Amino acid sequence: MAIPLSLSVYEHAAAIIGVTPWEAGRDADLCFTAHREAWLLYEHFPVVVGIDIYNLEAEAYGCVVRKPAGSGIPAIHKPLVASSAEVMELAPLDPSAGRIPMMIEVGQRLVATLDAADVRIPISGPFSVAQSVVGLNRLMLDVALEPETVRAMLDHLVDGQVRFARAVVEAGLGVAFFESAAAPPILSPEHFRQIEAGPLQRAMHEVGQIVGEPVPCIIGGDTAPLVPELLATDTGFLICPAETDREEFLAACSHRPDVAVRVNLAPEVYTRGTEEEIEQAVREVEKLAQRRENLLLGTGAIPYETPTDRLLFLKSCAAR
Numbered sequence: 001m002a003i004p005l006s007l008s009v010y011e012h013a014a015a016i017i018g019v020t021p022w023e024a025g026r027d028a029d030l031c032f033t034a035h036r037e038a039w040l041l042y043e044h045f046p047v048v049v050g051i052d053i054y055n056l057e058a059e060a061y062g063c064v065v066r067k068p069a070g071s072g073i074p075a076i077h078k079p080l081v082a083s084s085a086e087v088m089e090l091a092p093l094d095p096s097a098g099r100i101p102m103m104i105e106v107g108q109r110l111v112a113t114l115d116a117a118d119v120r121i122p123i124s125g126p127f128s129v130a131q132s133v134v135g136l137n138r139l140m141l142d143v144a145l146e147p148e149t150v151r152a153m154l155d156h157l158v159d160g161q162v163r164f165a166r167a168v169v170e171a172g173l174g175v176a177f178f179e180s181a182a183a184p185p186i187l188s189p190e191h192f193r194q195i196e197a198g199p200l201q202r203a204m205h206e207v208g209q210i211v212g213e214p215v216p217c218i219i220g221g222d223t224a225p226l227v228p229e230l231l232a233t234d235t236g237f238l239i240c241p242a243e244t245d246r247e248e249f250l251a252a253c254s255h256r257p258d259v260a261v262r263v264n265l266a267p268e269v270y271t272r273g274t275e276e277e278i279e280q281a282v283r284e285v286e287k288l289a290q291r292r293e294n295l296l297l298g299t300g301a302i303p304y305e306t307p308t309d310r311l312l313f314l315k316s317c318a319a320r
Contacts, residue, residue, distance in 0.1 A: 025099070035049060036113060049120070095164045120216075143195060178219075183222065183241075215236070257294055270314050
């Protein structure tokens with residue numbers, strides 16, 4: 001049976017037009033062309049406008065994004081502040097700062113050009129923003145020693161993300177919400193519930209109200225133990241990452257058939273797998289779809305160098 005396929009195309013879009021992620025991520029025309037050509041090739045959904053999607057907010061706050069060698073993914077050069085407490089002194093995110101206006105413009109151009117595409121702007125969850133602004137090592141130290149400060153800091157960051165969402169909606173675009181920095185094993189399930197769940201749920205609720213419908217909540221990692229907290233965000237779309245237990249994840253959300261669940265394949269299947277291995281992986285997810293409605297097949301962020309023929313074969317398998 002056919003199963004809907006959702007490909008996560010970010011830096012891979014740059015490879016399709018033969019430029020580096022750095023080039024496509026910092027030039028509006030190249031970014032537009034990359035995502036347009038990617039959609040014309042794969043007709044994937046959603047089209048998430050961006051290349052190094054987790055850098056947008058941190059750069060807007062003042063972080064410097066480092067140019068990598070070759071086809072590497074751009075990364076934050078160094079943290080902006082020395083502790084979680086200092087984040088509280090930052091003004092809420094300004095959606096007119098950094099590359100955010102460029103990505104919104106690219107999104108508008110894609111909507112005007114690709115009538116059938118579901119175009120969305122990536123918005124990071126508060127913990128993902130904090131990881132870039134504070135730095136992972138210091139952030140995790142604060143999680144262990146000052147959890148209440150970290151939670152307050154995350155709440156402070158939510159205000160900026162809500163402003164970002166409002167700017168996206170006013171531009172006529174959709175939103176995809178990404179928070180993989182908070183996923184186990186980076187945060188333990190206990191710390192997730194204690195520190196992250198409240199700010200994440202507030203962010204998702206407020207962004208959903210602005211958008212006018214539930215927004216996707218994209219969190220990778222071993223998230224099966226966190227399904228109740230993720231459902232409490234009122235999202236309409238969750239992913240079952242390749243890193244987690246599928247049976248446990250699907251059992252935890254079996255009472256919510258209204259929520260779409262995308263089951264991600266392991267990256268090695270669609271990056272290096274043979275046709276036989278790809279087909280077998282697709283059929284395994286199809287068996288899950290026979291037990292649960294509203295289930296999709298998907299990928300994590302597709303690596304830059306992934307061969308297009310493997311992805312097209314994956315698409316053909318899902319269609320039959």
